[in-house]
Amino acid sequence: MQQPRSRSVAVATLVMLVIMVATVVGWWVLLPEIAPKRITIAVLPFEQPVTTPGTPSHLGEGIAADIAVALTEVPDFVVLDRAASFAFRAERDVANRLAGELGATHVVEGRVRRADGRTDLSARLTNLGDFQVLWEEDLSGADADLFAMRDAVARAIAEKLVLLGDVDVSAGPPTGLDAYEALLEARALADAGDTARATALAERSLALDENNSYAHFLLGELYYRDARPEARAHVARALAIDPDSAPARALEAHLGFLADGNLAAYHGSLTDLVARHRNSAALRRLACLYEVAGRPDDARTAASHLRQLDPLGARPSGCAPFMTLDPDQVRAVPWRTAEEVLGAQPDGA
Known part of the structure; x- marks a missing residue:
């Protein structure tokens, strides 16, 4: 007399298993459609008041480029090339163009001001899907704190976009401000194709701080352009400092x-x-x-x-x-x- 009941229980269990499997398979099939789009970040040059005396003209670009480099350490992020992001610096409709033409999902903007031995650094992260500001912060400190503030901004942005907890990112060790300013000017001249002046400034930056990995890389790149054999030695030095x-x-x-x-x-x-x-x-x-x-x-x-x-x-x-x-x-x-x-x-x- 118990057989029909047992058979019914077995059939019901089987039906439930089929439903569960179908549900899992359905979610698996639909997952690519509902999964969030890969995070693509544009970092714009930080604004820099032109009235600030003694401030290098490329400081805002340098801070933005450094933050972009730090964010590339996060595997799930696509960080747009510096030249592509910087091309939109003066556009009136910059947010829509970044999203429409470059495919950016988020933009990082900021402002840097140096005066009287003090540096003010502000930054914000905006979602280009709904233009919601996800994070913003104002930082202030001595000039020597600039690099710590820069890394704090990069870390805060990464942690805001990564849901798995703390993220350790860094744009590299601090350097002297004079060496940093010379390096920023060298990079701008290199981008403009002025190899001779860029080389002189990169060499000056290294004379001020011989332990800057990026300066060694940049000088290696410039020496390579001029077919100088010292190029490989500088690249090797860059990697010895930052593998x-x-x-x-x-x-x-x-x-x-x-x-x-x-x-x-x-x-x-x-x-x-x-x-x-x-x-x-x-x-x-x-x-x-x-x-x-x-x-x-x-x-x-x-x-x-x-x-x-x-x-x-x-x-x-x-x-x-x-x-x-x-x-x-x-x-x-x-x-x-x-x-x-x-x-x-x-x-x-």
């Missing part, structure tokens, strides 16, 4: 390939840099490498991700060293596909 410097790693890999022609090692270095840091210089060269090696699908995927990082200048560059690749060497490379390195093409590609 995690993605720009220095990218330049080290490039100079190493030019010296020894080891394509497999170069490919491995580039894919590691791109997978871990989304370094735009490494990604440009990787896209080039894929294209010249006859891997058009990988080249397109890499170029799509490059457009996400640097929509205004996102063309593969630095291709000249690859134009005469040995076909046997190309075949010997254990190629990783662009999807393995980067994931699928980003939305809107």
Whole structure:
């Protein structure tokens, strides 16, 4: 007499299991559709009162660039290339253009003022989806506190956007203000293509503080442009100070390939840099490498991700060293596909 009841219980249990499995599968299928869009951050140059005496003209740009570098340490963030973000500094409708043209989901803005040995630094983080200010803070301290305030801003922004707790990010160790000012001017001149003046200022910055990793990297880049053999020594010094410097790693890999022609090692270095840091210089060269090696699908995927990082200048560059690749060497490379390195093409590609 108990059999029908037992059978009913078994059937009911089975039905419940089927419903539960279907629910889980349904959520799994729908998850990509409801998952939040990847965080893409634009960091604008910080405003800087022109009436502030003795303040370097590039201080606001330098603070913004440093914060952007620090935020790249968070794996879930895409931080737009400095040149792309800075191009919109004077736009009236900057927020809509950042979202529409660069695909930014968040923007960091701020203001820096130095006077009478004191520095005031203010910053805010805005969600470009609804233009809600998610975080803002005003900091003040002695000039020597500038770098601690800069890192505090980067850390607060990262922690606001990451839901898993504390985030340890840093734009690098502090340096002397005179060395920092010379370095900012050198970087601006390098961006403008004035290699001679940029080199002189980078050398001056290092004379004031020889332990600045970025200054060694920048001087290595400038020496490379002039085909000077000291380039590799400065890149090596940059990495001895900061082994995690993605720009220095990218330049080290490039100079190493030019010296020894080891394509497999170069490919491995580039894919590691791109997978871990989304370094735009490494990604440009990787896209080039894929294209010249006859891997058009990988080249397109890499170029799509490059457009996400640097929509205004996102063309593969630095291709000249690859134009005469040995076909046997190309075949010997254990190629990783662009999807393995980067994931699928980003939305809107």
